[in-house]
Amino acid sequence: MTKWVYTFGDGAAEGNADMRNLLGGKGANLAEMSRVGVPVPPGFTITTEVCTYYYENNHTYPADLKDQVLTALAGIEAKMGKKFGDPKNPLLFSVRSGARVSMPGMMDTVLNLGLNDETVVGLAEKSGNEKFAYDSYRRFIQMYGDVVMGVHSSKFEAVLDRVREENGYKFDNQMTVEQLKAVIKEYKEICEKDGHPLPQDPKEQLWGGIGAVFGSWMVDRAIYYRKLNNIPGDWGTAVNVQTMVFGNYGDTSATGVCFSRDPATGENYFYGEYLKNAQGEDVVAGIRTPQPMTKLVKERRHIDLPCMEEEFPAVYNELNAIREKLEAHYKDMQDMEFTIQDGKLWMLQTRNGKRTGTAALRIAVEMVKEGLIDKKTAIMRVEAPQLDQLLHPMFDKSEKRVVLTTGLPASPGAAVGQVVFSAEDAEKQAGEGKKVVLVRIETSPEDIAGMHVSQGILTARGGMTSHAAVVARGMGKPCVSGVSDLRIDYEGKFLKVGETIIKEGDMISIDGTTGQVMSGALKLVLPEMTGNFGEFMSWVDEIRTLGVRTNAETPLDAKTARQFGAEGIGLCRTEHMFFDPARINHMREMILSHTVEDRRKALAKLLPYQRQDFVDLFTIMEGLPVTIRFLDPPLHEFLPNKREEQAEIARELGVSVEEIAARTAKLHEANPMLGHRGCRLGITYPEINEMQARAVFEAAVEVMSKTGKTIVPEIMIPLVGTKKELDLAKAVVVKVADEVMTESGKKFEYHVGTMIELPRAAITADKIAETAEFFSFGTNDLTQTTLGMSRDDAGSFLPEYVQKGIYEQDPFASLDQEGVGALVEIAVQKGKSVRPNIKLGICGEHGGDPKTIDFCHRVGLTYVSCSPYRVPIARLAAAQAAVRNEKK
């Protein structure tokens, strides 16, 4: 018999923190908290296996689930001394989702389950608080109606709006018992009319709630969230059924969310928010502005509301002790939910808190210093992509800020963009290449896609734990929330702060680290690489074994990459150097030449430019390795297609436009990706390789003379498919090297290697390694050829392919390890079999992807090469790979 149900509460539990895959994160941690003596309302978890079963069996449950649930339920009734559905002393439940990883706000929850026309009377009597009982019943109907029965929530909201308006109420808790009863009556009529009468049987309510949670696993927004976060759809969610405790029991009650350290900055102080006389959803929903936990925060943020330390000093102390206990127990920053019912503290959840990159780094470094964790654990605590947040520009401090208004610093970082007022507009305009800042009264799960494409998010309502804040921190997007003097007109598409009006399309700057909002576009500058960051990265470099280089052609990129810790250039794409206006016409002259002699003449004009390019790069890299890839793209890329442009070039070059048109037409290819490019150019026009080799070697000689550093150029031949191609190309390079040595009277070292970017090259890598001194995996092209998929054309089907799970991720973003990776492994083995110390790198865009870097570490590459801004991420990912793959 499979065990589908695990109980917890009252100092004991059937599960524990290690059972996250089975019980979900919430369920596992509820069990763990019970075990370590933290007060948790008793309940039980229905496993993720039930979810999987549910979707594999046409939305049905295992036959024996019902009995296991009823047994668990009876256990809780015994513990609590109450009965589910008992009209005198009813037990109430919450029903919540809980996947392996948190998906905040993505899935459904039902609270106050077990209330009906009879039990509400019992609850009122037993609690002595009629208003609380009927308020709970009202909330239950509204939530159950919406979540389980699909009655649109606006129908219930309309009733509330009317009652508030008729009575001039600001908050719902101002309603009287009589008003609540009238609302309940109306609510039930709404359900009835909608064809979904409210079930009065608590057990029916319970199964309805469970079904709703399982059902919510497959709604669009949950699927989208999983896709965004690479969470497999077959993990499923658990369902947690837990005794209700009430933060809305009156003014001795409250509910809140807190973190053991600041999730935005990582600072070690008690951080959180609560609401008196409220249920948990009220805090997250962002409707009422929540109160701070501590006097410290009150002072710092100039908040006028009372804090918990003042209002509930005893409970505060108990909670602060639990904070310390749980952090020490989990050895990580905790994100906790609690409820105070009539003065008693209950913990509803703890989990490792989501945090910004800044916070992750600070917490990791400080926890090492506090002796809580070691360095290896620390580097695993910062997700490599999160580093991105620390690398991206901040506002230039020298620039004067004219602050329009200030809100909560909900997610750090600087963002500049044009204002948009809906997620749809954000997606549309970002799709057109605009940088946008999304401005909303508050955000909801439907806005996720729009938030993803925005530079930053600005909201009028919501606290530090509102939807906007949590999601923005997860995405590493700057966010300022709860800007109370911000008025937003969705219809008119403008916002107003005081008398200042900012319309859609106007530029705005927001600082998620300070909460400041400025109109106009502030200047951005690179962040400093020192302090915690510097210390952390020094640990990273200690631990990693994989080298990290950069892909760079320009001096600016080379300099940036060196600042970010690049250990050389892994890919210098020389063709990019020919598009410069001063050079492109020489290039075109070369292409239009009819004879070798004419081609040589044109190439001779390009030589000084190209040589200077390499002089600059060698100088910046100060003797670090520089891998130079010879001309790669098909020649037609250098000729214009439009007749007007052809005419212009014809004038400049003094040839007829017909000739240019004819040459362009002749160079046209059906599949340029598979055409006359790469080393094929140098085979048919060896004089191109001669010029490039000469530029490289003359530059090396020049820089060695000037700087005294030893330069060992690495020349890389692209698109090699056979050993013979490389032999032919290498022969030209060797010949030119000999010439330059003779001419300059200086000996120098150099290496000739190849891209491995065709399946044939991977399969015959042993042959190729006889000639090649190094391999660099060009995984962009290798992916295109191995999968038979053009990156430029895949847009018409690849999104559907990822959605249908044909590829787990976009194979151009993260290496397809099963297919392309298998070829890389074959090439590594074959290459090493012939040349055991062969240098092996990767220079496709995958080189900056942490999953791919883990793969590269495992298969034994020497280095990865990526764009300058990805260098620190690659360093961290390489260190994490080393830890992850340590021999245990």
Next chain:
Amino acid sequence: MTKWVYTFGDGAAEGNADMRNLLGGKGANLAEMSRVGVPVPPGFTITTEVCTYYYENNHTYPADLKDQVLTALAGIEAKMGKKFGDPKNPLLFSVRSGARVSMPGMMDTVLNLGLNDETVVGLAEKSGNEKFAYDSYRRFIQMYGDVVMGVHSSKFEAVLDRVREENGYKFDNQMTVEQLKAVIKEYKEICEKDGHPLPQDPKEQLWGGIGAVFGSWMVDRAIYYRKLNNIPGDWGTAVNVQTMVFGNYGDTSATGVCFSRDPATGENYFYGEYLKNAQGEDVVAGIRTPQPMTKLVKERRHIDLPCMEEEFPAVYNELNAIREKLEAHYKDMQDMEFTIQDGKLWMLQTRNGKRTGTAALRIAVEMVKEGLIDKKTAIMRVEAPQLDQLLHPMFDKSEKRVVLTTGLPASPGAAVGQVVFSAEDAEKQAGEGKKVVLVRIETSPEDIAGMHVSQGILTARGGMTSHAAVVARGMGKPCVSGVSDLRIDYEGKFLKVGETIIKEGDMISIDGTTGQVMSGALKLVLPEMTGNFGEFMSWVDEIRTLGVRTNAETPLDAKTARQFGAEGIGLCRTEHMFFDPARINHMREMILSHTVEDRRKALAKLLPYQRQDFVDLFTIMEGLPVTIRFLDPPLHEFLPNKREEQAEIARELGVSVEEIAARTAKLHEANPMLGHRGCRLGITYPEINEMQARAVFEAAVEVMSKTGKTIVPEIMIPLVGTKKELDLAKAVVVKVADEVMTESGKKFEYHVGTMIELPRAAITADKIAETAEFFSFGTNDLTQTTLGMSRDDAGSFLPEYVQKGIYEQDPFASLDQEGVGALVEIAVQKGKSVRPNIKLGICGEHGGDPKTIDFCHRVGLTYVSCSPYRVPIARLAAAQAAVRNEKK
């Protein structure tokens, strides 16, 4: 010390027939003939290793070669009792090339070497035949001048022409001694004037001759011939230096070429030609019309010249005995050269004779019946591509022939085409898609490329062993030679037979089997598959283990293939069925649809057509397997690019031309080969797969009902890269199959498999085989992706790639076994590891290539599939692979 020189002659030899790689074919066989007691003029062979050395060492010889040559030379002098360069009794040599395989007419030869102003006098005295001596000297200067010193032969010919004209001579041998002496004087002056005085030192002459032979290995025509025949350039040629014997010694002398059986038809009789008082080159050159060997031939061909059987009865009997001896020794049809000097017979060469496909087949079958060889040897004796000659059309016997003239039946088969009068015109016009017949007075090695592209060859001069005849038979081209009443005007570009004039571009029909020439285009029909052919192919089928299917979509192709012995259809490309005018607009309607419903409507219109296609194929194939590939090409292939055509379709479909233009533009792809095609279409538009599956299954049910045969359709999903793609496509097929079974009330079997045509599919074939019931290797696309080479675009560099040896052959014609083949092997192993009995086929165009078929046999495929006309070739190649790879 390396042995560079091998002697032979006088009943003994240092080499033998097995040393073909070292001694070349001619050298090995001269040695072998010496060993078995056939009279061979003594000589020695310089090995092919010297040729390789020569080209690897900047055209120099091994240091010890000279000594070895001189030692061999001294041995011959001792044997012959003459001395090289002796003014009294000079020894003369021939110097001839001899590669591993015969390259007729491709390389240089020098005869009569050792003659100078002094030795010619000695030769005259010793032979008592002054005219013979001076004629030999004249020939020597002309040949040496042309071949060794590069003096253009036309300069010598002009002198001869003048002398003939002045004296009214028809043949050169009518010249007097005085005239010969005058000619020799003029010849020497010509050489002098050209800057190349004739060397008088015989040793200098000898090294000049040897150098010329080695040098001729790398002339363009030899390189072209090797490329055409896939002979590696590094094999090199040997050089045979052999005592001269003289067929031009007077009327008791002669020289000739003979075959142990008829090389054109294979008939077992003594076949050959000779010329009295002539040297060997005279026979081959086709200047004088040679005489037949036997009375039989004289009678059959109505030849008026005397035959050898009559003119030299004793020598004829000796030669006929040697013919029988050598055929029995070599167990193969022999091609022999002989010379009669003053009544004594000398054999100059024997080798396995080249033969037409018809002859090869007949000889093979008859030799089995004669007990000379076994069936396995027999099937190795017919080159698979030669079968092509037997399969190609013959003239319809029912059509009345009006024979214009008759020549020699030099190479069998029927050809119809437009007349051209030069090899260049043949190449040009064939390049434009015309079918041409090349008409020449005689052909020369320079004409090879033009002969290759012609349907057939017609010459006015030359015998059965003339250049035209030999080369045409090698190529399997019909040829009629020696049409003596044919007058050709190259300038005016017309030919004349009697009063009939045929101009360039006029149609002509030639029958190389009968020698008949007809004006106009005769009707062609398929040959019969019976007799020797039928018997031979039955042996082939006994021996082979690989199945042979065909690629066919049309009933005509399917029928033709069955006649040729196809065992099923390996590839039915369904997209070809949509281009029919009656269907294309429904297809376009489908593509232009905006909704699934509209697409379904359009597809419903295509269904009846497609179903009928399959009904036809299933009916023709009578239960043999039929593999149907679902829609493969990108959809834009079905839409026109030109505005006018778009406008026309817009009218027909009742949509705006803008809409068609927009859809076409949207479907445009940068690399369509790697785009939205293959199974990707069926994943994004499953309704297409639904329609195709329905058409297949409904057709199967219909044909089973009608014919009672069991039809087991094989559905093949193209361009699969991952198991999941195949899962999704298969799910649709299974669903439709279930529907059709329910609707028809009939159960039927079917298989779903996949193309393996992407490297990823090969690499993950174990995963894919979990779903796929069969694999078919689509080696066209697999080559394109593995090599990263678009077949449509490779024209700009692939010829140079083959020329430079980067690929040994065009990888689209013969499988790149090292690269693509390695992936196929991986896929075979992985596929079988999961599904041991998985059916494995190949359906790329490589499926009809004998080398690829050998590979397919070795890696364990189940069958190959090729175009209908390749089916018999594939059957033979499969049988040869079985023999070749037999476990010894």
